[in-house]
Amino acid sequence: MAVACPDVELIAAGASADARLPPGVTRAPAAASLPTNLGWASSGLPMSARAIHADVFHAPAYTAPLWGVPPIVLTIHDVSYARRPEFYPHRIDPVRRAFYRASARRAERIITDSAFSRDEIVAAYGIDAARIDVVPLAASAMFTPGDVSRELFVLHVGDLHARRNLSMLIDIVLELRQDPRWTALRLVLAGVDRGVLTTLQERAAASGAPGALDYVGQPDDAALAALYRRAAVFAYPSRYEGFGLPVLEAMACGTPVVATSAASVPEVAGTAAISADPDDARAWRDGIAAVLGNPGRARALSEAGRVHAAAFSWARTATETVRVYRHVGERR
Secondary structure (H helix, E strand, O other): OOOOOOOOOEEEEOOOOOOOOOOOEEEEOOOOOOOOHHHHHHHHHHHHHHHHOOOOEEEOOOOOOOOOOOOEEEEOOOOHHHHOHHHOOOOOOHHHHHHHHHHHHHOOEEEEOOHHHHHHHHHHHOOOHHHEEEOOOOOOOOOOOOOOOOEEEEEEEOOEOHHHOHHHHHHHHHHHOOOHHHOOOEEEEEOOEOOOHHHHHHHHHHOOOHHHEEEOOOOOHHHHHHHHHHEEEEEEOOOOOOOOHHHHHHHHOOOOEEEEOOOOHHHHHOOOOEEEOOOOHHHHHHHHHHHHHOHHHHHHHHHHHHHHHOOOOHHHHHHHHHHHHHHHHHHO
16 A cells, blocks of 8 residues: 555554554554553543544444544454344443444444445434445455366355354355265364354264364465365355455456355355355255266366456555545645
């Protein structure tokens, strides 16, 4: 962003000495604050921001200081915690929810990843949609096709969470293993376990096929790209997403995608994936089987996905983000 717009100076307020910053971003020291997140947001961060004399303050993840900073641009990726609280019964407490709401209502502009999330923010917080800018994300340039053979596994990338609907996915893999062509089919999961892994493993074990599930933890980008390139199909049956970046990453690697028709994902996947209702197990089984059993269909999805993913870029994300900064700065 700093290279593309030399007249825009980016300063990371309070970045630690060992924090890795992108080229062109300046580090500003942290002000003294209470040793808690709330203390940092209410004292240290506002004081750091005031010392910088910034024109615009960009809070990149849901919360922002409620006083003492320049006009705020706030990024909210999604509001699943407000719109679908059943997915977070023990994780998002009332105080945190209130802080999220207050931050959103105080911000001069809100940036979000999709039109779906824009509408959800409006519904959750009663904010005028005209204050919200939709700025799509993109896959990293390192996610590219590779010269490797596809292996017989279905890949899912993302935290292992109830809203990701992974119990249905393991059941489908177990069912497809009954076909003589796919007796070695596996479901490979990459991401942080949020409390559902044990249940999934028990499901596989109870079916007599514990090897049908492979959990690889949270791989770095290079290892993740290698997984995408080897997977026979990428499956994303989530019930709620603010964007769904793994869909673009898989497409950029040439992996055929079967994706949910719910929430923001149709905006991200377009027509380059097989789309299925997240709760229609038959449609998911048929979609995955169509990729596994039809090389021509798999190749067509692979090519369509690469073309589609190329339409998203971080350069565009940066340009549109700077446009928001300029709008706020000019109003100031």
